[in-house]
Amino acid sequence: MATPLKRSYCTDATWLGRSDCRHCSIRHLMLFSGLPESAFEDHLAPVDHFIFPAGSTLFREGDNDAAVFSIRRGITKLLSLTSDGTQRIVRLLGPGMSAGLELLDPGERYRHSAVAVSEIDACRIPVATIEKLERDFPEICHQVRQRLQMQLDRADEWIVELGTGPARKRIAHLMLMMMEYTSDTNREITLLSGTDIGAIIGASPETVSRIMADMKRNGILQKNSNGLYKGNTPALESMLEEAG
Amino acid sequence: MATPLKRSYCTDATWLGRSDCRHCSIRHLMLFSGLPESAFEDHLAPVDHFIFPAGSTLFREGDNDAAVFSIRRGITKLLSLTSDGTQRIVRLLGPGMSAGLELLDPGERYRHSAVAVSEIDACRIPVATIEKLERDFPEICHQVRQRLQMQLDRADEWIVELGTGPARKRIAHLMLMMMEYTSDTNREITLLSGTDIGAIIGASPETVSRIMADMKRNGILQKNSNGLYKGNTPALESMLEEAG
DNA sequence: CGGTAAATTGACTGCTCTCAATTTACGTGG
DNA sequence: CCACGTAAATTGAGAGCAGTCAATTTACCG
Numbered sequence A, B: 001m002a003t004p005l006k007r008s009y010c011t012d013a014t015w016l017g018r019s020d021c022r023h024c025s026i027r028h029l030m031l032f033s034g035l036p037e038s039a040f041e042d043h044l045a046p047v048d049h050f051i052f053p054a055g056s057t058l059f060r061e062g063d064n065d066a067a068v069f070s071i072r073r074g075i076t077k078l079l080s081l082t083s084d085g086t087q088r089i090v091r092l093l094g095p096g097m098s099a100g101l102e103l104l105d106p107g108e109r110y111r112h113s114a115v116a117v118s119e120i121d122a123c124r125i126p127v128a129t130i131e132k133l134e135r136d137f138p139e140i141c142h143q144v145r146q147r148l149q150m151q152l153d154r155a156d157e158w159i160v161e162l163g164t165g166p167a168r169k170r171i172a173h174l175m176l177m178m179m180e181y182t183s184d185t186n187r188e189i190t191l192l193s194g195t196d197i198g199a200i201i202g203a204s205p206e207t208v209s210r211i212m213a214d215m216k217r218n219g220i221l222q223k224n225s226n227g228l229y230k231g232n233t234p235a236l237e238s239m240l241e242e243a244g
Numbered sequence C: 001c002g003g004t005a006a007a008t009t010g011a012c013t014g015c016t017c018t019c020a021a022t023t024t025a026c027g028t029g030g
Numbered sequence D: 001c002c003a004c005g006t007a008a009a010t011t012g013a014g015a016g017c018a019g020t021c022a023a024t025t026t027a028c029c030g
Helices: A125-134 A139-162 A168-179 A194-201 A206-218 A233-241 B127-136 B139-160 B168-181 B194-201 B205-219 B234-242
Strands: A014-018 A048-054 A057-059 A069-072 A076-081 A089-092 A115-117 A120-127 A221-223 A229-231 B012-017 B049-050 B057-059 B069-075 B074-080 B087-093 B113-116 B118-126 B219-225 B227-232
Touching: A057 B057, A069 A125, A069 B234, A076 B139, A089 B139, A115 B087, A120 A125, A120 B057, A125 B069, A139 B074, A139 B087, A139 B139, A168 A194, A168 A206, A168 A229, A194 A206, A194 B074, A206 A221, A221 B069, B012 B087, B012 B139, B049 B113, B057 B069, B087 B118, B087 B139, B139 B168, B168 B194, B168 B227, B168 B234, B194 B205, B205 B219
Parallel strands: none
Antiparallel strands: A014 A048, A048 A120, A057 A115, A069 A120, A076 A089, A076 A115, A221 A229, B012 B049, B049 B118, B057 B113, B069 B118, B074 B087, B074 B113, B219 B227
């Protein structure tokens, strides 16, 4: 267990061994939910289980590692380059979400770079495994479709709520989104860096810093003893409805 | 042919009759491409063919008409309401794209309203038809997945290129996108209304008007005799790389 | 303890929003 | 065919928000 190994991929990550998908404790959340037990009896291409430290890269835009990642714990950001060279974050993926599904179309490459925001626990599923399962178990098609649809819904929300209006509103919305999507039962969140928030809402780090400082002063965001932050939901929501 | 009919759906549209998907002249573009001839021998739920006038509504956010639309000709906009009540356009769909695929998940409703930007030629495919085909022809799963992936790619481009930077750059990018996605061989485009462009890039109609007027004066956009516009690609592209 | 990177804060400039007035476009009805 | 009414587009002026540049403080890692 937890033995580092020579590999040509995921070099920054710690290998936790081959995944035993059949007995995965959170399979109900994952890409392979809904598959019958018999699906795992075949000699499938290996599914590996990794821990990625914060800041490490799962895959890079333009590559093709012939694998999809299924996030078990932690949060990944998907980065895209704009035409003027700056980077923008187009999505945050948490537990149960899949990254790199675009490789299911033959000849395609990763559309984004995936970088761990926090420490991440993820399974690396070879595309060949998914293709083989698709032949015998149509259920996997639905799982893939549902995950794409979820990402499309998130992308649309990103466009609508984080792409317009004054920066204060967009940050308020981002805070509410992170509180909603966290797996933490107290809805406490780890704050992203100012640069990351800027790359999400399309604002400069300085503007983000000013607004975040203001929210902390006004008690809209309160730092907890464990370093997590608790957001004042009513105050945040009231900011969204204001005119302007 | 072209006979108006009493229907509970698509009331603004002209019914062109039942679609004969097997002999569809552009089937290679559509959701049913790749299906064998035998797929159409069954007693499928009916696929109808409509013409929607510009400005008419294909479906409304929150409804469930148990049908997906496959666009044959023209352009639809997908509208979403923001938290402060204004509307935002999250996507433009042209020939070959499908609208309403979210209904393939049981119990779901349309996530957007779909409104015709130009006159539209579209087929209305009952969800039951797709579900039936999925059982026998796994190829349809791939077609659905590819269309979702295309929409996700478009949404990401929307976020990255239309969500950041000065309004002039975003409009330049929108013009290039419309030139790229038009089916017109001369790459000439129909200009959207100022309000629509504003709802796409997140700017006021006044700002859009000023920038568009400027582009027309500088010859970056030239009006043609047929009312279409031709864009100066190099000039538009050079605007994207400028700093700021 | 030192060095680098990130965050914070200030001052100033420039872009975009809002409000308002005017012009243009377009469909209707005489 | 013209006159009219409504809606959209255009243009101007002023205020506010956000970007940039720069200086300082803080945080973090070795």
